[in-house]
Amino acid sequence: MSAERAIEDLFSVCNALYKFTRKPTVAARYKGNTLKRLLEQRWTGHLATVEVILESFQEILEVLDHVENTPSFPADTRMEAAGLRSAVSKPSFRFHALVVQKILAILEPPNRMLQSEEMDLQTAVQLVNSARECILALRTEEVFMELWKECCGTEANDTASHQSKRKCSVNRNLNDYILEQTSGARPQENQIKEQQRLFYSCIDAVAGEIGHRFGERNSKLIESMASLNPESTSFLDPERIKPLLALTGTTVNEAEFVVARQRILKHTETFSPPNEEKWTIKTVLHHFHSSLEAMPSVITAYKAALTLGASTALCENSFSTLKNVFSEHRRSMLHTREACLIQLAFEKDLTRKCKTEWKDRLLRRFHSSGKRRLQLY
Incomplete structure (x- = not known):
């Protein structure tokens, strides 16, 4: 979804809202749920961010209106509130938040199941592929219109919100014809088509990424496990x-x-x-x-x-074995050497047998595998 500029703008506004509500003078007036700071490295952070904003959407509008119309607040704070109020009040903002929530919420149940350390790789792939099928099932016009109407309200309110800014004069050249006006594109129709394109694009991007990473056809290793x-x-x-x-x-x-x-x-x-x-x-x-x-x-x-570890908890435990290594050394560590460290962490019954001269020989052999910034001696 990061390929869509509108989604990037959504999370930029979410970050701005988080920083704005953290101000002491604004936090004293804000009555909604505490906004989440966006964690860009995990998709769960994006889901938590949009969920809180959708739950406290009305409270956010109220505090922005209050700050914008209260002279006691500094001018820069009132200007920031006016800009955020203009961005948040657009139907497209809430629609984009609903799209992100609708797609990422499907991945939440498999994510919880993958926390188990007993999860094997084949079952994990089956769960992820099932979630992918559910995401593809959202790619219908009915689901899109349901989300769009939730943002814009009824058709009457939606039409009223898109009234022309100037009074249109009737074309007199069409007085002798059945048609009363030209059949050109309406601004409202163009907006709906653009949002529908973005909705389908987000679904295709997420489903395509999942299929590329976890597709059974693209992995001989997963096919081997399926044969068991x-x-x-x-x-x-x-x-x-x-x-x-x-x-x-x-x-x-x-x-x-x-x-x-x-x-x-x-x-x-x-x-x-x-x-x-x-x-x-x-x-x-x-x-x-x-x-x-x-x-x-x-x-x-x-x-x-x-x-082969498949659970998120097991993967995090594997990387936690490097907690004593400084971050700059961890970034410079090659995948081969990191895999060796993880293997040593799992084979504890074998590493315990390495004592005195055997331990020294093992470390020297591991260290001599290539040039590394981290010195073991």
Whole structure:
């Protein structure tokens, strides 16, 4: 959505409103909910910002009117209030806020579910793709008109708000004809078409970005994980699972996958998992763990699929291992070295075994992988 200048202007006004209501003289008069400071690095910050503004929209208008018409306030404060009042009172401002809220609110439930550290990558992708389908379902004229009428009120009020600034004279050349005026474009129609274009553009941009990042067709790794699900048509297909096992350096044993596929499918078609759940990668590994131990390549694939962190909490914990590294060093750290640090953080049972000379050799080998600003010695 950042490609649309109107959306950037929306959040610029939101930032200006936040700074304006933070002034002590204005805060004493403001009775609405506290406005949120925009956090540009996270989409949840954009959602929280527009939600508070929509909830306290009337209170914001009241405090802006009060400051603008009260001579006791400084001139620069009254001028700022007049400018914000003019920007906020436009129907397009509230419409843009409603569009952002409508789209980003769909991503909120998957975001909460992704907080769980037990979330695996395949389930996470399925949740995100489901949210993408819900966003695409908004791309209808009915949804657009519903949002637009919520901003402009009834058609009568909308027409009254767009009355011409001068009195139009009737064209006398059309007196002898049925038509009384030319059928040119109306300003109101042009505005609706522009807002409809922006509405569709925002939906296409968000859905396209999600599809580009999380589309199953664009990721061989996700296809490999999907092949570990008993409900998949390519269940335990060795060719599909090769990209996943390539990460662990494991050789694919096709005979093991054939036996495991027959064993698991025969059981899943007859029995259901405990607690009336569906068969997933986690339930399959938990239920067939003892029998899969005789098939090293198969059990390695299942463990690798569950090891890849997908939850936001797990990703934040991974980056928190670098909390002792200064920000300038973190920015200069390459992705390869950062991935090694994250792997060491997960494999704590192995790193605890590295003591005395082994620990020193490991650190020296890690440090010699390239030139780094951060010195380990």
